[in-house]
Amino acid sequence: MVQIGNLQFNGTPLFLAPMEDVSDSAFRLICKEFGADVVISEFASSEALIRDVKQTQEKLKFDDKERPLGIQIFGNQAASMCEAARIAADYHPDFIDINWGCPVKKVTGKGAGAGMLQNIPLLVDITKQVVDAVKIPVTVKTRLGWDETNKPIVHLVEQLQDIGVQAVSIHGRSRSMMYKGEADFTLIGKIKENPRISIPVIGNGDIVNADKAMYVKQHYRVDGIMIGRGAIGNPWIFNASKSLLDKNKITPPPTVQERLAVCKKHFELSIQNKGEHYGMLTMRKHYKSYFRELINFKEIRIKLLTSNSLDEIRAIFQEIEGKYITQT
Numbered sequence: 001m002v003q004i005g006n007l008q009f010n011g012t013p014l015f016l017a018p019m020e021d022v023s024d025s026a027f028r029l030i031c032k033e034f035g036a037d038v039v040i041s042e043f044a045s046s047e048a049l050i051r052d053v054k055q056t057q058e059k060l061k062f063d064d065k066e067r068p069l070g071i072q073i074f075g076n077q078a079a080s081m082c083e084a085a086r087i088a089a090d091y092h093p094d095f096i097d098i099n100w101g102c103p104v105k106k107v108t109g110k111g112a113g114a115g116m117l118q119n120i121p122l123l124v125d126i127t128k129q130v131v132d133a134v135k136i137p138v139t140v141k142t143r144l145g146w147d148e149t150n151k152p153i154v155h156l157v158e159q160l161q162d163i164g165v166q167a168v169s170i171h172g173r174s175r176s177m178m179y180k181g182e183a184d185f186t187l188i189g190k191i192k193e194n195p196r197i198s199i200p201v202i203g204n205g206d207i208v209n210a211d212k213a214m215y216v217k218q219h220y221r222v223d224g225i226m227i228g229r230g231a232i233g234n235p236w237i238f239n240a241s242k243s244l245l246d247k248n249k250i251t252p253p254p255t256v257q258e259r260l261a262v263c264k265k266h267f268e269l270s271i272q273n274k275g276e277h278y279g280m281l282t283m284r285k286h287y288k289s290y291f292r293e294l295i296n297f298k299e300i301r302i303k304l305l306t307s308n309s310l311d312e313i314r315a316i317f318q319e320i321e322g323k324y325i326t327q328t
């Protein structure tokens, strides 16, 4: 049994990773439908939240069907992180997740995200203050460390557990790796070997299919699996992973018809939530993956990526149906 606060999971819970501009409410609902056990919001800047920036407040909204859900915040000041956590808690998520892993210079340069991995005492201090500021569980998402010579993750998780953090998800890269190279789960496995650690440890990084989810579970004994890019245009990865992990059963990949149907549903949800303009822009991040297996698709893909009208996009979906489904 894996437990985060009052949340309990049988088997290995599967998490949809927080992804800016990708894991919004529409995509979270789609992933939920296909077996994600837990979803986490896109990161919200604590400074923007305390200044009532509307665009950031929008990121905190979710549908009850998405539960269990965590709202993720980032920042570098204890006072604003605590205030942001309280603001987020007012939206009644199941937990607050602190981002100590974002590698982007704009964020790390100010000491937020993975930037704080260069100052572990401050990271632990701010995290403790956030834990004490809210009544709901607080979790942390982070990386192995700052760079090749500085990977404090094993001891850091002990410290985080000691101050009341209820779960950690760890991306198996250092900050300096950004998204390059391969995620390395060795240190994550070491955390799981540490008898002091009782909080769930969620493994993340390059889990792009059910086989990899199984490999990470079996070799590193993680309590949960977090999937980011592997779920883009491929929410089926959750059910496929669950079926392999829990029943040792291989799931057939989705048909083109299923891919199109889910893409259309995702599109309509996106428009409903964000309006025409932003809904259409957001969907551009997903088309390539939804239709990745289609041959001679380039021309249609370009149309999908350049069209600015709902009717045009819906007509392109029909074209895909005519070209790749009706005739097969």
Ligand SMILES: Cc1cc2nc3c(=O)[nH]c(=O)nc-3n(C[C@H](O)[C@H](O)[C@H](O)COP(=O)(O)O)c2cc1C
Pocket (backbone or CB within 6 Å): 017, 018, 019, 020, 021, 022, 041, 042, 043, 072, 099, 101, 102, 141, 171, 204, 205, 206, 207, 226, 227, 228, 229, 230
């Ligand atoms: C487009 C994109 C946006 C991301 N935004 C966030 C974010 O807001 N918060 C966060 O903690 N991580 C963010 N990440 C990192 C992912 O959550 C995840 O840790 C990383 O992509 C590795 O997992 P993966 O190989 O399964 O994608 C983002 C990653 C991508 C690709």
